[in-house]
Amino acid sequence: MSDDTSPVWTPLPHGPRWQVTEGEPFAGEAGLWLAADRLADPAGVELSNLLARERTGSGHRTGHATALTLMAVYAGWVTAAAMLHWALYDEVPDMRSGNVLVRPATHGIGGVRVRRARLLLPRAGEDPVRLLHRTVLDGHLLPIADALHRRTRAGARQLSGGIAHGCAAALCAYGARVDLLAARWRQFVDTAPGGLETLGEVVRVRRAPDGPERLVYLRNTCCLYYTSAExxxxxxxxxxxxxxxxxxxxxxxxxxxxxxxxxxxxxxxxxxxxxxxxxxxxxxxxxxxxxxxxxxxxxxxxxxxxxxxxxxxxxxxxxxxxxxxxxxxxxxxxxxxxxxxxxxxxxxxxxxxxxxxxxxxxxxxxxxxxxxxxxxxxxxxxxxxxxxxxxxxxxxxxxxxxxxxxxxxxxxxxxxxxxxxxxxxxxxxxxxxxxxxxxxxxxxxxxxxxxxxxxxxxxxxxxxxxxxxxxxxxxxxxxxxxxxxxxxxxxxxxxxxxxxxxxxxxxxxxxxxxxxxxxxxxxxxxxxxxxxxxxxxxxxxxxxxxxxxxxxxxxxxxxxxxxxxxxxxxxxxxxxxxxxxxxxxxxxxxxxxxxxxxxxxxxxxxxxxxxxxxxxxxxxxxxxxxxx
Structure with missing residues (x-):
């Protein structure tokens, strides 16, 4: 099925992290939005803009620290809607970089748009999780991680750790259906490209002995707490x-x-x-x-x-x-x-x-x-x-x-x-x-x-x-x-x-x-x-x-x-x-x-x-x- 005849996707109001708006921005605010596919250019103005905003907002002192934080925040917000929709409904929204616009905030991402809100269908013999890998990882996050690596010399493994952290946060932050989301995370990460499987794990915790169970992602790579102003x-x-x-x-x-x-x-x-x-x-x-x-x-x-x-x-x-x-x-x-x-x-x-x-x-x-x-x-x-x-x-x-x-x-x-x-x-x-x-x-x-x-x-x-x-x-x-x-x-x-x-x-x-x-x-x-x-x-x-x-x-x-x-x-x-x-x-x-x-x-x-x-x-x- 071609993109022109793809099924319509209706983003659901799960919360701010998963909020996606359809359509091009109004003329008056078009300059505030960046095309996600342009972020894969290490020398591009768009990537420079995003790094500068993150560095100012987060208090990081070096380019590589800014890049590592940016990668985790970007993965945890820009593609979060696609991750959660796949986990809940086994369908993959089109969050390829060519279909996505992002608006930088003082710290992190202030807004996400898709040019067309549609669902993608798997190729012949391709299951939904592999389609998600191709859409979210191969077609979006991994090229940006490579650009950040070449631009700032941030470690490739640490950038991949930020991707894994962000993708996991899209599921962990939902706060409900813990059993389903834990199983879906394992399904996603076990065969994910970029070696994400070894970079951390999702665990179940309770804030109090009788409190509700929730999911938390534990990283095996640097989380940069002590490169920040905290x-x-x-x-x-x-x-x-x-x-x-x-x-x-x-x-x-x-x-x-x-x-x-x-x-x-x-x-x-x-x-x-x-x-x-x-x-x-x-x-x-x-x-x-x-x-x-x-x-x-x-x-x-x-x-x-x-x-x-x-x-x-x-x-x-x-x-x-x-x-x-x-x-x-x-x-x-x-x-x-x-x-x-x-x-x-x-x-x-x-x-x-x-x-x-x-x-x-x-x-x-x-x-x-x-x-x-x-x-x-x-x-x-x-x-x-x-x-x-x-x-x-x-x-x-x-x-x-x-x-x-x-x-x-x-x-x-x-x-x-x-x-x-x-x-x-x-x-x-x-x-x-x-x-x-x-x-x-x-x-x-x-x-x-x-x-x-x-x-x-x-x-x-x-x-x-x-x-x-x-x-x-x-x-x-x-x-x-x-x-x-x-x-x-x-x-x-x-x-x-x-x-x-x-x-x-x-x-x-x-x-x-x-x-x-x-x-x-x-x-x-x-x-x-x-x-x-x-x-x-x-x-x-x-x-x-x-x-x-x-x-x-x-x-x-x-x-x-x-x-x-x-x-x-x-x-x-x-x-x-x-x-x-x-x-x-x-x-x-x-x-x-x-x-x-x-x-x-x-x-x-x-x-x-x-x-x-x-x-x-x-x-x-x-x-x-x-x-x-």
Whole structure:
């Protein structure tokens, strides 16, 4: 059947994402619309226009970041009507690029038109899904992805990931007929061109245990959150504080470890392109400072990116960060022997994604960083980054939870002087590591105090099965055996609670959650505001009171008050040892917005986290000394 005799398609009012208008635009607004088939020209004015609008609206700082976001948004809106109509009715509307006009918005797509609203019929022997591939992918999205790749050098795989994300969003956002749309997605992606099958998956989630089921697409490719304007230096420094607060356990207990992130306040800023970058003070030539800065800021950027990836992987979960060494001390010696202090390889951090009523999911994280100047052809910085990623792989390989090679890992290397700004390189090893479900009030819950578990083996503890013609063998490592998973789940939950109380300055409250080998004695002593963190401060943000600890620092002639703490209702539960109840309350309040315009005397940046913690800065008034 020719196009002239094709059946009429009536776009249905499913919602804004799927809205399509028929016909050419009115003469007065014709200049606002772009012909979709012209977007396949890498040097075309139309593609330049679309990229410029997206870059301005999204806040991206580089052309390749703009291209990757644009591809996902374009696929999620322009061809969404064709995807949903096929999924619901097994018919394919004509959304080939030659029949489509798009109107750019400040961010994304503001409108979609088709010159003729018609349905396409399959060729002889062609089923509807292959017709959809030919129409939406081969005839529209893939040529635009190729043009963006040639224009901006954005990665071809990441652009394909944007296509897969957008096409999945067209089905996931519908919010009904979950079983049908999940099955139709599998039918679409299993034979799709462009390798879309391996770039992500559609999963079923619930916002609440008794809530309706919905579909969410989880990407395996970069989603560009931290190339946008949403990431701030203060969020990174909040991550540094959360990562280090239990790590040192020195006599400062707050003045040293707790606030070590503050020394980098003047090191991070924005460059001329708008990307986060080191300031002139952050580029100090002293080698000792550069090494310390690379090590500690790598934790901030690495954990910030790792937590974002984990949250994308496990929607509707709260994440807790636990220092691996602090956790492992409860069951394993960390060094080879008393005489040989060589550290045994292990990841830097464990991220626990938790949700009440579900098993926790663990991800191993290794964070490294470098402070070397990049060159256009890679050079020493690129070599160092590769070496750091390889070292991170070695460290994460030193720990397994459950069977060998099933624990997911994230390995990150931060280039503090990367091209165009700070660059975080990430590798992931897929898998799933679940800890047993705990029941509040029942044996084995996190409210119950636990003791060190001495004697867990390290030599030959990891069992590697036979594969690829190689015999089964053993290797040294930190292996959480099946019989120890319940204890390890309690250990992580209680160590995570200690992390929260330490951030809020509660020394004795921190001690109740740590075992002897974890350093309980460092916190189970009297504390004084002059030498330690004390939980005697509070701030009000909107209608929420946060309690915790504060200190005053000087940066040059400026006096700055720094505060860290928790929402008062959550901190009261943690103080009383009610970890499971805290998790229920934190999960329910995780999405509560905070009105940062109502912060009383606080006039600086504030960072909130889903676990209920907050960090804030405030510049104090200048004190003028009275002349003698």
């Amino acid at each position: 990431a701030t230096p203060w969020q990174v420094l909040h991550a540094v504080a959360r990562g280090y607060v239990l790590a040192g356990q020195g006599m400062g207990r707050g003045l040293a470890e707790h606030w070590l992130s503050l020394k980098f306040c003047e090191a991070l800023g924005v460059n001329r392109a708008g990307s986060m970058d080191l300031t002139d003070k952050g580029r100090t030539p002293e080698r000792w400072y550069k090494a310390m800065q690379a090590r500690e800021l790598a934790v901030g950027f690495g954990l910030a990116v790792a937590e974002h990836i984990v949250k994308q992987r496990y929607p509707d979960h709260v994440t807790s960060v636990v220092d691996t060494s602090t956790a492992l001390r409860a069951g394993w010696p960390l060094n080879v022997s008393q005489r040989n202090k060589t550290s045994r390889p292990r990841p830097d951090y464990l991220i626990e994604a938790w949700k009440p009523g579900e098993p926790s999911r663990i991800t191993l994280v290794a964070c490294r960083g470098n402070h070397q100047k990049p060159s256009k052809r890679g050079g020493r910085t690129r070599s160092t980054t590769v070496q750091q990623l390889a070292k991170g792989a070695e460290l994460t390989e030193g720990m397994h939870i459950g069977p060998w090679n099933t624990t997911p890992c994230l390995i990150l290397s931060t280039e503090l002087m990367g091209q165009g700004g700070i660059v975080v390189n990430a590798l992931q090893a897929r898998g799933e590591s679940l800890l047993p479900l705990r029941t509040p009030g029942a044996p084995g819950n996190a409210d119950i105090e636990i003791r060190d578990k001495v004697g867990i083996p390290y030599p030959n503890a990891i069992h590697i099965p036979a594969r690829d013609g190689k015999r089964a063998r053993t290797a040294d490592g930190f292996q959480v055996a099946e019989a120890d998973r319940g204890w390890f789940g309690q250990l992580l939950a209680r160590t995570g609670a200690a992390n929260l109380t330490a951030l809020a300055g509660g020394g004795p409250q921190t001690a109740q959650y740590l075992t002897t080998r974890q350093g309980r004695q460092h916190y189970d002593v009297p504390t004084f505001a002059a030498t330690s963190s004390v939980d005697d401060a509070d701030i009000q943000v909107g209608g929420t009171k946060f309690v915790g600890t504060d200190h005053v620092f000087r940066m040059g002639s400026v006096r700055i008050e720094a505060f860290s703490g928790m929402a008062e209702p959550l901190y009261e539960l943690i103080k009383k040892g009610r970890v499971e109840e805290y998790r229920q309350a934190a999960f329910q309040s995780r999405s509560t917005p905070h009105n940062t315009h109502k912060t009383g005397r606080w006039n600086g940046p504030i960072s909130f986290h889903d676990d209920g913690t907050v960090m804030a800065l405030s510049v104090l008034p200048i004190r003028r000394r009275q002349p003698h």
